[in-house]
Amino acid sequence: MSIITKKVNSLIEYFYHWEKETPDKVFLRQPKGEHWHTLTYAQAGQEARKITTALREKGLKAGDHVGILSKNCYHWILADLAIMMGGFVSVPYYASLPRQQLAQVIGLSDLKALFVGKLDEWGDKSAAIPTGMHVVKFPHYDGNARITVGEDWNDLIANTIPADDNYKPNGDDLWTIKFTSGTTGTPKGVMHLHKTPGRIMYDEYENDWIGMKHIKELRCLSFLPLNHVAERVAVESATLAFGGSMSFAESLDTFAKNLQDTQPTLLFAVPRIWTKFYMGVLAKFPKERLDMLLKIPIISGIIKKKIRTALGMRDLQVAATGAAITPAFIKDFFKKLGIHLVEAYGMTEVCGSFTNSPALDSPTDSVGQVIPGAAVKIDEETSEILMKSPYMMTGYYKNPEKTAEVIDADGWLHSGDRGTVDDKGYLRVIGRVKDAFKTSKGSYITPNPMEEIFMKNDYIEQVCVAGLGIPQPIALLNLSEMGQAADKATLEQSILESIKEVNARGARYEHVSTAIIDQNAWTDANGFLTPTLKVKRWKLDELYQPKYEAWHEAKDKVLWM
DSSP states (O other): OOGGGSOOSOHHHHHHHHHHHSTTSEEEEEEETTEEEEEEHHHHHHHHHHHHHHHHHTTOOTTOEEEEEOOSOHHHHHHHHHHHHTTOEEEEEOTTOOHHHHHHHHHHHTEEEEEEOOOSOOTTGGGGSOTTOEEEEOOOOTTSOOOOSSEEHHHHHHTOOOOOSOOOOOTTSEEEEEEOOOSSSSOOEEEEETHHHHHHHHHHHHHTSSOGGGOSSOEEEEOSOTTSHHHIIIIIIHHHHHTOEEEEOSOTTTHHHHHHHHOOSEEEEOHHHHHHHHHHHHHHSOHHHHHHHTTSHHHHHHHHHHHHHHHTOTTOOEEEEESSOOOHHHHHHHHHTTOOEEEEEEEGGGTEEEEEOOSTTOOTTSOOEEOTTOEEEEOTTTOEEEEEOTTOOOEETTOHHHHHHHBOTTSOEEEEEEEEEOTTOOEEEEEEGGGOEEOTTSOEEOHHHHHHHHTTSTTEEEEEEEOTTSSSOEEEEEEOHHHHHSOHHHHHHHHHHHHHHHHHHSOGGGOOOEEEEOOSOOOTTTTSBOTTOOBOHHHHHHHHHHHHHHHHHOSSSEEEO
């Protein structure tokens, strides 16, 4: 009988099962150029067990907090397994955190040890680590920064014996503390128990909600930050529960090839990644020609197979999207290729998704229906989405005041999102409560629906509708590769048509007066995007608000900067 048919108290129990029952099965795959380094379940278990011994020899006890600072790689998973094997609490961080923010979250974490690994930059980050803390550095990954502090992982492996006690945490023990991305204010440490991810996987199997139980060979490519709840549940937890394999991307430059080599059967990506896939297809097949070919019965099947194989989605059975709202036109496009994007809407505070859209006829402008055992209601005054989930956090670490702010006396979690629910239970997210802003005319603007219309333009990669304190909203734009390659006249005319479409749907006070093309790329590295690739609206306001009035009053409707 498969372990997934039983309720377990922790993810590590899944691993122990597969380590024993399928020791020679490939578990982890790390690319290096043209080659893949692989570890079986048995090999991964031996290496993780040695690290558990090393941590214990440093004096760590069950319940102590251990941090992980690294991009996704197989050592990240081994470190996480070692933490669970020792009964420690994992505290993973975004790999892109600058020194000051890293020092802030480490200071909030009560760490006893820290793993440091695959990073783009190291610089002065060692100053964020308290003197005397136990630090273990992963083996160096080519093309990444050299870590200058800590004991070497391989040295520890060579000089320790593997732990053999198969420690099993109590289900009510603390599993992890996940810090929010901290786009505004002090990051909050979301606490989840060991039993939560195990229950999520068991409930998925019992309810057949997403369909993972029908995947004969679970293969995943892990590339979104593993400290984020979506990747931790949808990829790491699923792999452990179903005895699958996890592959990793070597770098941004090799991502497409790594995906093609993996041909995952389950793939989770954020909307911006799905949009990049979409634009990559259109760069090879103009939209009108592709639509025509997909209507021809025999040709359609050949074209779909060719595109899916080139994308690395030949064998894809479950395609998930989340961490931000996915535009309906993106879902419609992939449906033409025979790929149904299952939207996952939720929060770190509910350990992942709260609604999903597994049904093929789910409205593409919705985020689906609530997961089994959950409940939703809409606040009558603010239209805020309130949720109850069987996978709720126990609270924010050492922050009962903030916990009380988000979970009310009746147990409803306040999402901060605005939305509606139709008579079939489909939830539609309108936008963030705090994203709405007031123009100088006193009218409130909800930017998200307007932004979704702009995003249908293939020349646009990112958009932020802004305008706090000016008479009409404006649109700040980042161009896609297609947009950057287009001639100026064609591009500007296309953007004017998008403005016209946006303005045709709304009241006069919602009409966009001007579109401004920002030729500086918005990225995670320069602080314009969160690590899950959502636009930091406040950052753009902070930088550009002094120019809003002049842009609004400009004679031309499309401006460049």
